[in-house]
Amino acid sequence: MLRLSKRVEYGLVALQFLAKRGQATGQSAATVREISDECNVPYDLLAKIMQELKRDGLISSFQGVRGGYALMMAPSQISLTRIVNALEKETSITECTSTSDECCHREGVCTIKGPMHAFQGAMEQLMSSMTVAQLL
Amino acid sequence: MLRLSKRVEYGLVALQFLAKRGQATGQSAATVREISDECNVPYDLLAKIMQELKRDGLISSFQGVRGGYALMMAPSQISLTRIVNALEKETSITECTSTSDECCHREGVCTIKGPMHAFQGAMEQLMSSMTVAQLL
């Protein structure tokens, strides 16, 4: 459907929330519960997303009471490409442009592979130009 | 998954096929069977796709024996946006940017709607710049 997954959408909302808090207080830390409540996003799902963002190094976590998550970098440094890569396994626009798969089933006959690679590059460039800073 | 559907992929392949034939012979007409066989694309599915492309005015059809499909415009005039619009119901990158839906469930609280609209516009511009002519 050519749509961003809810995971990415919620990830954007959460990162925006952290960035806003950082703007206001200098400290961007917040708990999943806070973000979930204020942004109206399902708690359990968001918890998973935050874990993945942490694994990718976009945010850091603090365990225990008074714990939470905080940004690891400036909002202007967090691109949409980065978020998508953190939250989605497959990021290629077609099977043909995937690095893991063996192109499409039209192997050797795939006549759109080249142009699709070019398009994929343009898409990635576009997504790289969009950052969390633009959500503030 | 942010991936073009197979429908769009096959549509591109088919339009490319017609365009190539037009380049070679001056006449771009071809049957579904021809395209299906030569491009290694499932016949029944492609048949549906061609019907939709016709409904959208991208190609014309000729019924009966010696029938088939032919391009209705120059390959350089057929953009990816046009193809996607013809073959997919929903084209918005998020729920928030959809015209039909009532934004997302975070109504009134959706903090990313504005920026997402801007991004959607950039995406559409990118897709408009890619045409069938670039597949030749």
Place this chain on the structure above:
DNA sequence: ACGATACAGGACTGAAAGAGTCCGATTTGC
């Protein structure tokens, strides 16, 4: 020490979309 709070992470369900198939109807050239 203990309990409340918060992250860590696996397993599971239900709904929706996608890809592909099958079947029948209609049109038309030879």
Place this chain on the structure above:
DNA sequence: GCAAATCGGACTCTTTCAGTCCTGTATCGT
């Protein structure tokens, strides 16, 4: 009339996605 082709509905199967549930682990405050 027959064969080849577009039309078009209905259907199945698989995969992905969103969301939930449950258990474990860390840590702060009292």
